Amino acid sequence: MYKILTLNNISVKGLERLPRDRYEISSEIQNPDAVLLRSANMHGMEIPGTLKAVGRAGAGVNNIPVTQMSERGIAVFNAPGANANAVKELVVAAMFLAARDICQAWEFARHLKGSDREINDLTEAGKKRFVGFELPGRTLGVIGLGAVGVLVANTARAMGMKVIGYDPQITVRSAWRLASDVQPVYSVDELMAEADMITFHVPENDATRGLVNAKRLGLMREGVVLMNFARSGIVDEAAVVEALSVGKVHAYICDFPTNTLKDHPRCVTLPHLGASTHEAQDNCAVMVADEVREYLEAGNVRNSVNLPEIVLPRAGQGDRLTVVNANVPNMLGQISTAVAEASLNIEDMYNKAKGNLAYTVADVEGKITAEVVERIRATEGVLAVRVIE
Numbered sequence: 001m002y003k004i005l006t007l008n009n010i011s012v013k014g015l016e017r018l019p020r021d022r023y024e025i026s027s028e029i030q031n032p033d034a035v036l037l038r039s040a041n042m043h044g045m046e047i048p049g050t051l052k053a054v055g056r057a058g059a060g061v062n063n064i065p066v067t068q069m070s071e072r073g074i075a076v077f078n079a080p081g082a083n084a085n086a087v088k089e090l091v092v093a094a095m096f097l098a099a100r101d102i103c104q105a106w107e108f109a110r111h112l113k114g115s116d117r118e119i120n121d122l123t124e125a126g127k128k129r130f131v132g133f134e135l136p137g138r139t140l141g142v143i144g145l146g147a148v149g150v151l152v153a154n155t156a157r158a159m160g161m162k163v164i165g166y167d168p169q170i171t172v173r174s175a176w177r178l179a180s181d182v183q184p185v186y187s188v189d190e191l192m193a194e195a196d197m198i199t200f201h202v203p204e205n206d207a208t209r210g211l212v213n214a215k216r217l218g219l220m221r222e223g224v225v226l227m228n229f230a231r232s233g234i235v236d237e238a239a240v241v242e243a244l245s246v247g248k249v250h251a252y253i254c255d256f257p258t259n260t261l262k263d264h265p266r267c268v269t270l271p272h273l274g275a276s277t278h279e280a281q282d283n284c285a286v287m288v289a290d291e292v293r294e295y296l297e298a299g300n301v302r303n304s305v306n307l308p309e310i311v312l313p314r315a316g317q318g319d320r321l322t323v324v325n326a327n328v329p330n331m332l333g334q335i336s337t338a339v340a341e342a343s344l345n346i347e348d349m350y351n352k353a354k355g356n357l358a359y360t361v362a363d364v365e366g367k368i369t370a371e372v373v374e375r376i377r378a379t380e381g382v383l384a385v386r387v388i389e
């Protein structure tokens with residue numbers, strides 16, 4: 001029986017992928033084989049010695065101590081693209097919220113007092129405060145052209161906007177999907193200087209933290225609109241509030257309320273709703289549950305952020321050995337020697353590296369003994385060993 005610890009509510013559609021005769025799932029389980037979560041913060045959490053996999057039902061993994069997981073040979077999975085449409089739709093909504101001052105106008109209307117005639121008079125007198133602008137012809141800058149950024153860029157093009165994009169590590173898959181008339185720029189500064197509206201779709205990491213700061217705000221056009229549905233840390237909030245207060249930034253719409261932002265009249269903060277649609281929750285949960293199940297039951301790796309992609313069809317009737325190890329020389333030699341010296345023939349084998357880690361899957365003829373496992377486990381650089389019958 002595999003034990004799954006959930007740290008957030010995971011859609012039932014996803015949990016249904018883990019059959020109850022093989023999986024015990026609870027938010028309080030001890031000694032879990034895997035953790036499933038959404039935005040729960042795993043930093044500082046005691047990592048159970050039994051843990052083999054972490055499944056993030058979403059895109060961003062900055063709430064997971066990935067380095068620490070890698071050091072223990074624990075696979076971390078996510079659900080790339082599974083919530084991208086949900087985020088895109090909210091970003092498109094944000095563009096209209098900002099262009100037409102919809103939240104501010106609604107707030108004005110909600111506070112009107114008097115008879116309906118008086119309210120009508122106040123409405124007609126007050127509406128000039130909310131004259132907006134239209135999107136066609138405006139320039140949208142998209143930083144990060146991955147699953148979300150590509151959808152946002154393509155939709156903005158379809159709405160008649162000029163779109164410029166920056167992503168020095170764009171994948172071939174994203175490049176294929178991106179509308180051909182989205183124009184690339186080659187630096188963040190260039191994008192910031194040329195856009196009327198800017199949207200961020202990058203992970204939060206050392207390279208993107210503080211991406212928007214006072215210096216960069218100085219490069220932007222007067223009355224620029226900023227939208228952040230990526231992570232709060234990529235924006236220096238104090239600098240943005242200052243720029244909002246002097247009118248340099250027309251509006252900041254984001255998914256991350258803080259005390260600095262939530263009451264500012266030109267800032268709209270939503271409660272991290274980007275992925276909060278039934279469809280996205282189902283998509284993410286199904287994708288990540290399938291990935292974790294395939295890893296636990298077959299040792300195959302799909303969509304891991306720290307292990308290489310390895311999907312090896314099962315060869316023969318014998319055991320499958322899986323080893324996570326440091327990506328250093330002679331690991332494969334030592335693993336296969338341990339197997340060979342136990343007189344086990346390897347029928348099929350796959351080894352691949354990703355960053356600091358390497359992963360090996362080997363199907364052998366016959367049973368792998370506890371002695372072989374212990375020998376491999378004791379090898380310097382080996383982080384995790386499993387035998388799948």
Ligand SMILES: NC(=O)C1=CN([C@@H]2O[C@H](COP(=O)(O)OP(=O)(O)OC[C@H]3O[C@@H](n4cnc5c(N)ncnc54)[C@H](O)[C@@H]3O)[C@@H](O)[C@H]2O)C=CC1
Nearest residue numbers: 059060144145146147148167169201202203229230274275
């Ligand atoms: N508000 C919400 O509920 C959600 C927020 N997110 C956030 O949005 C981020 C992006 O999501 P996806 O598009 O699904 O991820 P993705 O991994 O498909 O795309 C991220 C893109 O950013 C690019 N990138 C990385 N560093 C960059 C840099 N320094 N400058 C420019 N581009 C850079 C990558 O090359 C990649 O193409 C996630 O990491 C997550 O933090 C994602 C989904 C939901």
Ligand SMILES: O=C(O)CCC(=O)C(=O)O
Nearest residue numbers: 038039058059060275276
């Ligand atoms: O699960 C959620 O609601 C948050 C989604 C998110 O932030 C992500 O996928 O990176």
